[in-house]
Amino acid sequence: MTSLTRTIPYNFAVLRVVPHVHIGSAVPVGVILHAPTEKFVGLRVLLEHAALSARAPHVDVELLARYLTTYRAVCNTDDAGGSLSFGSPSERFHWLTAPRSDVIQSGPVHEGVCADVNAELDALFLELVV
DSSP states (O other): OOOOOOOEEEEEEEEEEOSSTTTOOOEEEEEEEEEGGGTEEEEEEOOOHHHHHHHOTTSOHHHHHHHHHHHHHHHTTOGGGGGGGGSOHHHHHHHHHSOOSSSEEEOOOEEEEESOHHHHHHHHHHHHTO
């Protein structure tokens, strides 16, 4: 008899640094994943200054790392993320992936299914960012 594996639907987007917004070129720095049925939103992101500097050499890396740390705080419902941290997982995901003309932008939102949201987030980060 075959055991049925539970599948969890999710949405994800790649977070990108756009060093020159007017040009539009971007480099991936993180992945955000939202699984509504699990009330889950998670983020894996590069925060090491050397890695960020290598990907975006003309960007203020200290400021970029602070912004990315705030994104992580919003995902983790940490007070450091401000009032956005206290929204539902869906509200936080949609705010973080909303289109914007800024140095940090979200790529398009994609869908998938998995058995473990944390493992899937780690796998997407390794595949799409690292």
